[in-house]
Amino acid sequence: MKRTLSVLVENRPGVLTRVAGLFSRRGYNIDSLAVGRTENPTISRMTIVVDGDEQIIEQVCKQLNKLIDVIKLSDITDDPHVGRELMLIKVNADPAVRGEIMQIVDIFRARIVDIARNSLIIEATGDADKIDALENSLRPFGIREVVRTGKIAMLRGAKTKGMEASGDGTGD
């Protein structure tokens, strides 16, 4: 079972180490982890996709909440949210197949951001399914390199998972 956790943390050095260390130390499986500053410069948000059964997810959340630098944690998997990932992908593209590749890029509403003699870099955003599908479609041409950011997510509608939403550190 994959769960998406949205975690507000203090924007301080060492916080990422504490979080990542917790996952490896306790043997939890991290699928992806994306981190960046929020609208409040003293706070960062981590979007963590974690894999495990119910008991493991509960422990992950409780252990994360124990970290002093974790301000608020929400499991947003079941809330309507927009989830996005950014991928850069470098594919083999000699002139003979470029047209075909560009068609695929169009279908996925991705973009070509760099052209070399025999390769292209394509930029795509979307949920994990779309990104995976694009990668699969490009595979026959020969993929040289893939870089993915991991998922970031935001609740739909006016609701937020910011500090003002609840204000305590115990998650919900």
Added chain:
Amino acid sequence: MGQETKVRTGARAVMEVLQAEGVELVFGYPGGAVLPLYHELAQTSIHHILVRQEQNAVHAASGYARTSGRTGVCFATSGPGATNLVTGIATAYMDSVPVVIFTGQVPTSMVGSDAFQETDITGITIPITKHNYLVKDVEELPRIVKEAFYIASTGRPGPVLVDIPKDVALAPCQAPIPEKVELRGYKPTYHGHPGQLRALARLLKESRRPLLFAGGGVIASGAEGYLQELAEKIQAPVATSLTGLGAFPEDTPLSLGMVGLHGKPCANHAVMECDLLVGLGVRFDDRVTGAIEKFAPRARIAHVDIDPAEIGKNVRVDLPLVGDISCVLKELLALVEPAEHPEWLERIKILRNNYPLTYGRGGEVRPQWVIERLGEMTRGRAIIATDVGQHQMWAALFYGYTEPRTFISSCGLGTMGYGLPAAIGAALARPDRQVWLITGDGSLQMSMAELGTAIEQGISLKVLLFNNQSLAMVRQLQHFYYEGRYTAIKFTGNPDFVRLAECYGATGLRIAKQEEVVPALARAMQEDGITLIECLISEEEMVYPMVLNGAALNEMLLPE
């Protein structure tokens, strides 16, 4: 924040916070990077205890903290000083002991350069501290030190480390000591959820065979009075974990003693037969549960703890209740009606009679018997520090604790060498009480250099050393699990411990015969200063009861 603060060095600001926190003692060991702190410490009335190895500074601070209920404080230098702390910190962390540790660090400009005596001690101690800090800006120092004490001593207590680069300690600091701690990511839950409290009261009412299971959390939150009140009000027997010894007086009829792999037979049977088990400030450690799938098979389990992450971690829990044990028990007492469980208590009486705690075979002087005599002669009122090994289990089983904060032992990590420094900390915390260290020849040799510290501090301390010339607890494991192929457990070069004591200026006594036991204990009780009693015992002694791997708690091996 408006008021003006005079400029002083970072190190001086640290001392101001220590004084504001009421710190009286600091355990430590100096070195280059931490000298700015020592320079200022010397200007205060805070007493410094110079140990012989940094690990023991943390152990001593931990013994002090556990005995007094206050926060222990340590100083150490960077590099090797800091790494020597690690076992001490991990020991305190596993037993949730409030300790604040200050380490010196190389100057900020050199951090990360593999400078002389540089180690990343904050990186190293992330998994074994409740929180830690590397201070980069001197203006943050007063806030950080204040936070460190707050975090260490509130919620589920634990060690907090503050790493201070030398230049930061020497830099001018203007920031005042904040009056309050504001941590948006740290808000422990003290009061029980009203719905869950009512649910627990209902479970207690429905139960015909309730069992209260008290752990270190009861002692940490000072809940022993409420626990006693509850047990008597609903006539429920009380068992404890190793860390929970002393949370409930063992000389009362409702007390069952310790549960676990070496638990008392009656307590272990009660766990297996109860229909409601209420865990209070316990972790359900694997040394308590035995085979987890066979644990408390007939019971619904309620678990009260201040740390939500402990609830549901090891055992299935029917009723979780997050909160401070004192708050929760007080709130619960208002909800429960007096009750009686005559059949259950009758059953407990039968268990107690059918399964008494016995010794099995052994040599001339029986360590279990010695500890029973000690319990009688001190009326269960001494502070007992222990090391780790067979002697620790005998100390847990045969002494008979009657008060909280009197059993001081490394329970969660099982750290040999903990005993002597912890006993020193305990003796400094409670000069009015008799302090005994119960130790083994293996454990004592891990920290016996601290005899020098004990002598220097002029404390009164009695050491009861069970010398079997071996690591007999390991021998016991090899007996049961490794076909009796005894390997690496025999000491042939032990010192003459009586003369060792004497060469430190302590009193040394030796017990080799049963009739020498009581006179030696009596003499030690009268002596001031340090008295070491070496008690010669057989390496073939076994700790019973013993629950073998994979067995349930009631499938104990008992002596023939």
